Amino acid sequence: MxxxxxxxxxxxxxxxxxxxxxxxxxxxxxxxxxxxxxxxxxxxxxxxxxxxxxSLSPIFPKLYKTDFEKLDLSIQTISYNDFLFISSNVENIELIRVVIKNEEVPYTIVPLEKLVKALPKIKNISLCENQNHMSSIFTRNTVKELLIIPHFSKISKITLHNIPETFDIETFFAFIKKNKITKFRLYFHHSFSAAYKNCLEAIIDEILQTENHDYKVPCICFYGLEEKKWKKLQSLYDKN
Known part of the structure; x- marks a missing residue:
């Protein structure tokens, strides 16, 4: 479900x-x-x-400075420089189908790790990217790069949607079990290999079979997950 x-x-x-x-x-x-x-x-x-x-782009040149603590953007395409300008003080951010692009032409999408690194005061992140883009905010190095960002492990809550199987979930789950602060909600893209699905299943089974958790239980969801497991996992997450 x-x-x-x-x-x-x-x-x-x-x-x-x-x-x-x-x-x-x-x-x-x-x-x-x-x-x-x-x-x-x-x-x-x-x-x-x-x-x-x-479109927000025409507004940026008219702004002198920004002190946003909360930023919600939906269905926008903005440059990385504009993102830096409006987000330097942001503590809570929600990006729904937002493309943040590098300045080079042809442009490339700025990866998640680069965005997080630029948010030193961030406490809550919610991200849902457009599934139709040729490139993704998630890269093969996303997990590796996120884990070396000093403030990443201090974020209170992170919600990610449409995560592809390039996301190193095994390394990330190992990090989750060591982290005592962050609550994670991870929703995976509907298209992934059987091997990746088995990996997700194994992680969820480990969580459900563990009696006492000394970490914040993540909410992990993907297409094909049994409803019974989903509900039990959601219940554990809510108790965090």
Missing amino acids: LPSEKLNFQGPYLRQNWSLPDSFIYNLAIKPSNANGFAKLVKSCKYFYSKNPV
Whole structure:
């Protein structure tokens, strides 16, 4: 049983029957005349934001400095330099389908370990990346690089979605058992090999068969995990 992925728009909806031609409405969404007018359109109907999600990039040059302690971004593409500018003081961060790119062309996605290293005050991280990107925020070196970041082991809570099998879960689980501070929620991508699935199963079985945990039990979920095991693991996680 897998938990539902967070959605941007939830609840019932009805297809709009515009009094104006669809082409006119589309152009209105893509090329709004001004920011105030577009804000009113977004409040009136989900359609306008879905066709033209607000982009943060034009805002950055107008900012003098930022002191954000909490940062939630969704469906954005920003540069690494802009990320550094807005996140230097961030303690809580949530990134939903956000692409943070290096400046070089063609651009590459900044890996998770580089983002964490740039967040010295971070306490809580929640990350869900877009499954359709050609490259991933997770690399083969992600676990290795994360574990040498001094403040990584002091983070209170880390939630990661769509983790690929390049993620070295065995090394990471060994770290989890030594860490006494961080609560982990790890949701794995639906596509992985049988060998990787067996590895995840073995880790979960070890957790469930251990009577007394001297570490914070992680919540680990993947497609194909038995519901009984999932519920028991969730219960142990909640008791942390």
